[in-house]
Amino acid sequence: MEILVILVPLALMLGGAGLVAFLWSLRSGQYDDLDGAAWRAISDDDDETRSLQPGAAASSAKDWPRPRAR
């Protein structure tokens, strides 16, 4: 039963990490446009449109639309 000392904090940490990730995604405005996000995931265009490239968008936090009410 000593394993609990490791497992319980580990489980809580994992849960906590999930919560932090959620709060971060909320803060960075990823829930502002759920319809658009669904389409962006499957949009397959090849040209270098900055705002359509998920990698480019994530690389600089500035590309996410900031919360409107700031």
Added chain:
Amino acid sequence: MQVTRDFSHYVRDAGEGVQHIDLAVEGVHCAGCMAKIERGLSAIPDVTLARVNLTDHRVALEWKAGTLDPGRFIDRLEELGYKAYPFETESAEVAEVAESRFLLRCLGVAAFATMNVMMLSIPVWSGNVSDMLPEQRDFFHWLSALIALPAAAYAGQPFFRSAWRALSAKTTNMDVPISIGVILALGMSVVETIHHAEHAYFDAAIMLLTFLLVGRFLDQNMRRRTRAVAGNLAALKAETAAKFVGPDEISQVPVAAIHPGDIVLLRPGERCAVDGTVIEGRSEIDQSLITGETLYVTAEQGTPVYAGSMNISGSLRVRVAAASEATLLAEITRLLDHALQARSRYMRLADRASRLYAPVVHATALLTILGWVIAGASWHDAIVTGVAVLIITCPCALGLAIPTVQTVASGAMFKAGVLLNAGDAIERLAEADHVIFDKTGTLTLPDLEVMNAADIPADIFALAGRLALSSHHPVAAAVAQAAGAKSPIVGAVEESGQGVRATVDGVELRLGRPSFCGAETLVGGATLDPEASIVAFSKGNEKFILSVRQGLRPDAQAVITALKARNIGIEILSGDREPAVQAAAHVLGIPEWRAGVTPADKIARIEQLKQRGAKMLMVGDGMNDAPSLAAAHVSMSPISAAHLSQATADLVFLGRPLVPVVAAIDASRKALHLMRQNLWLAIGYNVLAVPVAISGVVTPLIAAAAMSGSSILVMLNSLRARSASREIV
């Protein structure tokens, strides 16, 4: 005179030498549009961000400060085939967005805590029937407390605040029993844990909060979404005014950037966007959106004009007044304030239910405690059982019963073209048994139509339409639109106050007053609609007359029939003249009508009907309707309505047909039915669960299972509000 567009009012500084603007865009529906717009705008040099929000139909744009004129983005979007206009977030929408985020954060925290507490609870439940040591159980309970207490303190805020507000105002609402239940459950669990007891209810308390937050978030999100749509529609109306920035120089600026004392130019065919007084010029104005009166009024120096008036013939200079200066507005505002105060007394179904529910539940818990003490149990055991009764009756399902239906129903209404302004509008609309219509702009369409287009040869009509393109007169605009004219006739000359003329292939064409076209005899001979404006068209010696008026909404008659079939009383209250109202009432088959009614008269009539116990739905668009919209039990406005009316109405409907009125009534009746059903389901569940709780055999496992079971049942029942409504008319 030079005209420039000035959007600087909407531009924000986004820091680091970057400027930001939000545009509302019409017609963005798919990934294709999104990619097209983003690519098209990013191609403009110096644009650093172009991002479409498909949910809200908006575009966020950023560019290097000072390099670009925002007007260019709008032109670019127009080239791409989208109508766009800068957007300023209303304070109401900002508040909704902030509230929505806060609820989502609470929900995230509560869901996290529920999952982790459950992870600790399940070993305890299974351990209780096997070989768990009491020390291990205590350890798990303490861990649960560590997670649940801070999480509940944070995620419970929406409920605690609302309950506190209600209690401070010496009333009660649904959040009061919820808060009491949660706090007692947590408090008792802590005490039990300290005493090494077998049962703790951390899981039930935090799960309750999670379920309720789901309901509340859905409700809030739907409201935020309708608010965004309404905001976009307002922005796309692109209300601008030609403001004098120099003695002879005017700039087209958004209305929001105009201040009292500014002087604006009102050209023929323009709708006035401000309230003010005429300081120069002479014209006829159409004030039907203000007073319901369709006859034109003469405006000259000193005449007050209101936002929404249409200028017909000449140019006017208008000095912008502060809102309170205009006398009509002041009167309407006074009536409106009065009516709004009266309306805020309405008590929502959820609060009525909890007013009955809370005392019964709390009394049951108290009786349980006393009963067990009398039966010989210890005080500790009796109190534990009493709190278990509170936990199991905690109105989880009751708290979800109404918001879930509301969310689903408002989604269905949204599809039917109805936006909800007020949270409790559905409940009130469902009770309506009497509809009062305004005539002008509500039963009739706000724009002019050519009534006798079928009597005129198609080629002649097309020619008249092309000629009409050269005139600013609203009647001419209606002719041009009806004829679908695209290319104006080159060399057409407008004679102010008379009409337009042009010569094509040596034949003179004229469109305008009958006297201008030499068609007086035709007008004298025909039996004419008293409502209509008559314009004449002449091609050489051939002469025709066109009758232009505000037509009834295409489905008005069908809607009236549908309302009658639902046993709803119908009445017209209009500020327009008697013949006009009588004609409309006759066509639609409405026996009850009143004409020439003032705002105060309208309210008086509504009060009179209220005395008889009728629940009124008022449908109106004019500024003169605003007070009666507020005074009625529930109210509705078309999207073309005056600002004040639209802001006052509980519901706003889009488009040309009138059918959303019936659709909204049907949807809300169905929703109310489901709300009641849900309340009964929730109560039925309590009736089954309470005896179990009173008998003292409830374990946390039973509480958790019962709570999620009833919540899911209620949510599933709510989804029935989605099903397609039957054919309406």
